Amino acid sequence: MLKWFDKMDIEARVPMLSAHTDGHKSIWAIGGGKGGTGKSFITASLGIQLSNLGEDVTLIDADLGGPNLHTFLGMEESNLDLGHFITNRVTKLQDTVTFTPFDGLKLIKGTDNVLFTSNLNYFKKLKFIRHIKAFDAKRVIVDIGTGTSYNCIDFFLLSNPGILVVNPEPTSIENAYYFMKSCIIRILKFYIDHYGIQDLIQKVSSHIVDTTKSIYSFFSEIISHDKFYADLLYRALRKFNPCLIINKARDERDMILGESIVNVVQKYLVIDLKFLGAVPFDENVHWSLKSFTPYIKKHPNSDTSEAVKSIAEKLVGIKETKRFAVEA
């Protein structure tokens, strides 16, 4: 049985698990695992729509390997960017903010100097996370890169909530599941290390059949071994509530896909995923990008713009909750 002092400190010790507690501020991270799903498009469009709603928004381009959020906003140059902060040429992340052509919308541009920034070491990442959490803006949207590296996962975990952008294609869905599983395993790992139950997990893992790929199989097995720790880990995981956007939806089935994914995830990844909505595919996104004009500005009344607006309204209405506190 756990002693009271064993249950303490995990949030204080692991910055990724300690969400901001300021109820008037949101940090949203846009991720999804696969490249080309429209993460940067959604980030830029959400930023514009939120600024249209009168919100004070800062976008951070944390795609360290290939930043291009500024291009979606029709911007080219800025004096300062994220690279200046990462390489210690400015002391505060706040100092790298650039104003955009949209009222209330600011940007921290990704750096061109990807060679020195794409592989952040652990201490630089922690510093970056600390500065994002302390950032002085009501709404912060972090555009994170592709893949399931610890950098991507940790930027996603620090947000409240993280938003997955998925296309209605097998490759995108497959990568989104990898991404969610990586997040879940990262959270569980923090708690397993904290409670020192590696032996139990090893015993449980040896019983899981190789063909099963879901987190449910892990929990189903751990219930049989130790109900107490199964409940403890489950409660930690219940605080992880990402959201889902289906981007480039082309028909009615793509629109329904989001609800179906929520249902599957709830049962087999044991987390609550909230479906924010589907954004219809529009060829004009491509043409807007080519002309360096933000799509929302060029097509403010299109179905795609309206869908992003509706998602922005839903997000503003989402009530922030304190995450990852161990209730036991």
Place this chain on the structure above:
Amino acid sequence: MALKKIEDMNHYEVLNINTSASQQEIEKAYHTSKAGFQRNALAHYNLVSDQEREDMLARIEKAYLVLSHPRKRKRYDLRTFHYKTENKEPSFFRQTTERLVIEDGEKKSFWSKLKNFFSPKNK
């Protein structure tokens, strides 16, 4: 919400709806759930094994069969949640043919007290 194995989920949990869900909500949940677990559906792609998918599809069908039928649903609710047991109306006719022994409660308690007093245990 407590941690629960899928085999222990009730029909409402399988369809991911409240116990007070309307017929329309049941219908919608059934179609959404079913769509997610069809053989060629994208929603379960590379996450759920074929066996798990088929089992879940069977559970969804069974849940719908019961919950979409008002009388079956009522019977299922009674059996699953027992919420009617307290408000159950008394039967008009006797349910058994056994001989009834009606004793005076007051008298019985007096005699049992007396018996206990003189029983060897109390000595």
